[in-house]
Amino acid sequence: IQMLQWCWIQMLRWYRIQMLRWWLIQMLQWCLIQMLQWCWIQMLRWYRTQVLRWCWIQMLRWYRTQVLRWCWIQMLRWYRIQMLRWWLTQIQRWCWIQMQQ
Secondary structure, three states, X not given: OHHHHHHHHHHHHHXXXXXXXXXXXXXXXXXXXXXXXXXXXXXXXXXXXXXXXXXXXXXXXXXXXXXXXXXXXXXXXXXXXXHHHHHHHXXXXXXXXXXXX
């Protein structure tokens, strides 16, 4: 009976250790999965913010170039109009002088 009791106790100990080991492994696996998930989510968030930042910068650059282009065109138009006015005035003066002679 003593021997059976001892064997039974040993078997229960072994079983308890195996169960504890199994639970520990399960818990560690779960923690690892949670950590990996968290890391993955952080990486995706960072990547998304980088992509959005890049898109925003590209849009701003495009907009700036469009605005600069528009300003440049307006300036050239204004300059061309001023030049035409000046030439027209010069031609009119010349014609008037010619008419006076």
